[in-house]
Amino acid sequence: MDDLLECFPVEHRSGKVLILINMLRSFGMIQKFARAKFLAEAELDQLRAEIENCEQLYFKLDRPKITPKAQWLLRHVIPFAEQHGFWGLASEQPIEALHAVVNHDLRRFCGKRSFVELFLLVIEAQIYRNFVFDCM
Numbered sequence: 106m107d108d109l110l111e112c113f114p115v116e117h118r119s120g121k122v123l124i125l126i127n128m129l130r131s132f133g134m135i136q137k138f139a140r141a142k143f144l145a146e147a148e149l150d151q152l153r154a155e156i157e158n159c160e161q162l163y164f165k166l167d168r169p170k171i172t173p174k175a176q177w178l179l180r181h182v183i184p185f186a187e188q189h190g191f192w193g194l195a196s197e198q199p200i201e202a203l204h205a206v207v208n209h210d211l212r213r214f215c216g217k218r219s220f221v222e223l224f225l226l227v228i229e230a231q232i233y234r235n236f237v238f239d240c241m
Contacts (some may be wrong), residue, residue: 124162
């Protein structure tokens with residue numbers, strides 16, 4: 106990350122640039138806890154401290170925009186991890202993968218004029234795909 110600072114002219118190596126670089130460092134530390142495993146109490150404490158650090162940096166920015174993912178990270182990850190003992194085992198990646206497949210099928214059948222027919226074809230393709238991959 107220190108190399109990243111070298112990309113900026115000297116006169117811009119303070120303020121918002123430093124905050125953003127430190128936020129990237131913080132995100133990197135937070136990401137280390139997003140493994141598919143249960144977290145020890147010490148790891149939960151480290152995760153909590155890093156999210157608090159990230160939040161402090163986030164609100165130092167001029168008019169920070171609270172996106173749904175920022176809201177989830179800053180307000181819901183710690184309670185979830187404390188309740189369940191993990192964070193990385195829960196991921197949106199599987200639904201994103203399915204979303205990509207459905208989008209592919211929607212493009213494949215886009216010549217259909219009826220939305221009902223289009224979505225029936227997408228569902229049928231998914232049923233066939235599940236049969237092939239689950240039964241073969």
